[in-house]
Amino acid sequence: MHIQLNNSIPIYLQIAEWLQHEIIADRLQADEKVYSQYQLAELFNINPATAGKGLTLLLEEQLLYKKRGLGMFVIADAKDKILRKRRNEILTKMAKDLVLEARRLLVSDEELLRLIQKTQEELK
Known part of the structure; x- marks a missing residue:
């Protein structure tokens, strides 16, 4: 997935969607550290605050958890919750x-x- 700057969907929502896709595809596993807002900003050439907003959204949806001083991590049942x-x-x-x-x-x-x-019946 690519972040589309000219898309009508806000960039922070696209970031959250991309991270969810990474979880579903098993590229981000349970208890694995996710990209920082600065890594995401560099990866997609966007403002770190925008990337941070996408991460915060997933934190609020309880798909990520924070370890003070270490970053954000995928919760154990994130993939099941998303699906x-x-x-x-x-x-x-x-x-x-x-x-x-x-x-x-x-x-x-x-x-x-x-x-x-x-x-x-036909699809069985």
Whole structure:
């Protein structure tokens, strides 16, 4: 992933997303030290305060923890937390989109459920 300075998504959110991706990909393991805000700033050619804001976001989401004087580290279940959150967010959005589209097409709830069950059977 690359940080896109001209993207509408704030850079600190892109940093947080990139770090989460590194955790999911097992490039950052549980209890492993993460990049400092200065390392991230140099890596992506951004302001250290912006990088720090991305780290703080993950700290607040309890995906990282701080060791005084040593830096920030990945919490033990960070990968599971990230995957669980993403699954919930993505599936909820997809379900809402599906229900809205079914309503636009005048598909009844029963018919929609039958279509979902049929699809599940076909994918087994």
